[in-house]
Amino acid sequence: MIGMPDFLYRAKTASGKNTQGTISAASHREALALLTQQALFPLEVRDQSVSRFKIPFSIEFKRRIKAEVIADALTQLADLLANGVPMLESLRILADQTVDKRLSAVMGEIRDAVENGASLDDAIAEHSDVFSPLTVNMVRAGMEGAFLEEALERIAAFMRKQNELRGKVTSAMTYPAMLMIVGCLVAIFLIVVIVPMFETFFNRLERSGAGLPLVTIILLAISEVLTRFGLIILVGIAASVLAIRQWLSSETGSYVLDTVKLRLPIAGPIFHESAISRFCRVLGTLLRNGVPILRSLEISSASAGNKLLEKAIQDSAENISAGNLLSQPLADSELVPDQVMAMIKVAEESNTLDEVLVKISDRMDKKIERRLDMMVRLIEPIMLLTIGAVVMFVIAGVLLPVVDLNSAIE
Incomplete structure (x- = not known):
């Protein structure tokens, strides 16, 4: 066994x-055979050389594979x-030629599973951290309906579309985020x-009997607090952020966050339309590929990214049942x-729901892009x-005592 890989x-x-x-x-196959000889029923067998970074207590960190690569x-x-x-x-060709090492290992495991008698959709489903339920169900529908190649093309097109929209959102928010970071750093440096x-x-001015302006007193108080307790404040903010994130990951926290997001004055409509667009695209894509409507609604409700909309979709599934x-x-x-509801009603009556849902998503994506552009401009x-106001506040706090002193001397 010397020189053989460990599984x-x-x-x-x-x-x-x-x-x-x-x-x-x-090989993976031989590992399965050896386990069977030992009267063991394998649940998971994988090459130990797959890129996973481990720390004690069996916590594993997996490098995320980009949607574009998948x-x-x-x-x-x-x-x-x-x-x-x-x-x-x-x-085998994909496993050998894929540049991404982790995806290459995953494709190798999928090939081994298929070689050992598993269907492609079941083999893919074993890697839920790489392939979404949408991918698994569309592959399953493609295999059952004998249009696997077309289903794979549609999944890829869907993933690229979603990745493109995500990229536009990221690029639109990069400049405002940089402005905010630079503004905060400048303000902290000045203070x-x-x-x-x-x-x-x-201090000399105060001892001489000349009072300080209110702006200067406030500025000095802020400066003293940040200088003395800056590290404590930073730790407190970090702890608060972690606690809030933990709470937001709970069911109640997620529901509250999604409710607040929809009510925001400028960003609210963007969050709302993004959730509707994702739901329509996922549902339309699944229905077009022959996935049963109840299963499609289950997947698309989780893909919407909003708990309120997810609840409404689940109610719709019960209604259809x-x-x-x-x-x-x-x-x-x-x-x-x-307007969207009117189109869905007509599509249900004309039996063209899958096509109409994808068209709705395309239109809403264009509308979201316009709203994003407007939001960034605002x-x-x-x-x-805001940055200018902070800088002016600091300058006023520093210069006003000098101006008052000059006035007193004159």
């Missing part, structure tokens, strides 16, 4: 007890299959470094715009004015 495994014994460990084998891999798989390359050979340089002068239409519970929730001058 980590989780398995069940004949008595049903869970066990785990490592086993040396020439989309490229799915497109390549579709091309290989469309050109008559067998499934196992296609997966913590520059203002204390004048403290001796201000009772034999009614999708549109009624969505309309009752008052979360979906009237935020930029507001941030510049």
Whole structure:
């Protein structure tokens, strides 16, 4: 066994007890065979050399694979299959040629699973940290309906569209975020470094009987607090952020956050329309690929990214189970715009729901881009004015005592 790779495994014994460990084998298949010979039922077997960074207490950190990289891999798989390359050979080629090391290892594991008799969708489902439920269900529908290549192409196109919109949002918010960071650093530098340089002068003025202006008193108080307790304040802010994030990850916190996000004056409509757009695109894409509507609603509700909309979609699923239409519970929730609701109602009657939902998403994405552009144009001058006001406050606090002293001398 010297020189053979080690495989980590989780398995069940004949008595049903869970066990785990490592086993040396020439391949994934041989590792499975060795475990079976030991009367173990393998639950998970993976190469120990896969890129995972571990620290004590079995906590694992996995490097995230970019959506664009996954989309490229799915497109390549579709091309290989469309050109008559067998499934196992296609997966082997992807595992060998994929530049991303983690995705290469994942594709290798998927190939091993398929070689051992698993279906492609089941093999993909084992890697839920890489492939979304939408991908798994569209692959399953493609295999059942004999249009796997087309389903893979559609998944890739969907992922690229979502990634493109995410990139536009990120690029739109980069400049305002940089302005805010620079403004905060400038303000802290002025208050913590520059203002204390004048403290001796201000003290002499007070001892001479000349009072200090209110602006200067406030500025000195802020400077003293930040200088003395700056580290404590920083730790407190960090602890508060962690506590708030922990609370927001709970069911109640998520619901409150999503409610607040929808009510924000400028960003609220963007959050709202983004959630509607994601829901429509995911649902339309799933329905177009033959995924049953109840399963499609379950996946699309989780993909919406808003707890309020998710609840409305789940209510719609219950409505459909009772034999009614999708549109009624969505309309009752008052979360979906009237124009969108009208299009969904007509699409249900004409049996073109999948096409209409994707068209709705395309239109809303364009509307979101316009709103983002407008929001950035509003935020930029507001941030510049805020930074200017802080700088002017510091300058006024420093210079006003000098002006008052000159006036008193004259």
